[in-house]
Amino acid sequence: MDGQQFLDRVRENERTALERLGSDKALLAATGADLDTDTVLGVLAATELFHADAFRRWSEETDDERVAEAFATAAETAGDHADRLDADLDAVPDESGVETGVGGQDGDGERAAAGLVGASLVLDRILLQAVNFFVNEADERRxxxxxxxxxxxxxxxDAGLALLADLCESDDEWERAATAAEAAVAAAYDDYVATLDDMGIDPKPVC
Structure with missing residues (x-):
């Protein structure tokens, strides 16, 4: 397996979850149906702040310089995102972040797979709907x-995929990494489904 095959496998095995996480119900679940500018930005900022903290901790816990550098860079980027999103708020809401499956992983490969790849696939879907939200609000700047x-x-x-290419030297290591990435996506989807169920909303798309 290589990086592209790894990504293709995760996307294929979690196709339904990723499609639904990118549906128009994604922001309803993320915000508790409180669809206003500050809440949307606040949820995204909280998500990236959580990622920054997790990646920084993982960077400090590894003995592998390559892993430490990759997670330190990811932490810096996520922290910058949180700052930029917070700075654009009119009022700072008390919001928790979106579940992206980050947390509880052990081992550099599993953390890279779940935190840098799996969680990024989830975040991509949520951010797509956030773009659509602001376009519909005629707020092109946001x-x-x-x-x-x-x-x-x-x-x-992509940085996660490059790191996995360095770390995974056997099929078993690629397999463990793929399982970790898929588990992260599945955890995000399970939380999405549970949240919509609690709101009385069917998580399945309307055909």
Whole structure:
């Protein structure tokens, strides 16, 4: 397996979850149906702040210089996103972040797979809907901000794939990494479904 095969496998195995996480119900779940500018930005900022903290901790816990550098860079980028999103708020809401499956992983490969790849795939879908939200609000400036964050989240995913290519020296290591990435996406989707169920909203798309 290589990086592209890894990404293709995760996307294929979690196709339904990723499609639904990118539906128009994504922001309803993320914000508790409180669809206003500050809440949307606040949820995204809280998500990236959580990522920054997790990546910084992982950077400090590894003995591998390559892993430490990759997670330190990811932490810096996520922290910058949180700052930029917070700075654009009219009022700072008390919001928790979106579940992206980050947390509880052990081992450099599993953390890279879940945190840098799996979580980035989830975040990409949520950010797509955030772009659409601001476009519909005729707020092109904030839509451009979210587009920039989304592009840099994709860069984080690609950095994760490059790191996995360095770390995974056997099929078993690739397999463990793929399982970790898929588990992160599945955890995000399970939380999405549970949240919509609690709101009385069917998480399945209307055909």
């Amino acid at each position: 839509a451009d901000l979210i587009r920039a964050v989304r592009s840099e989240a994709d860069d984080r995913r």
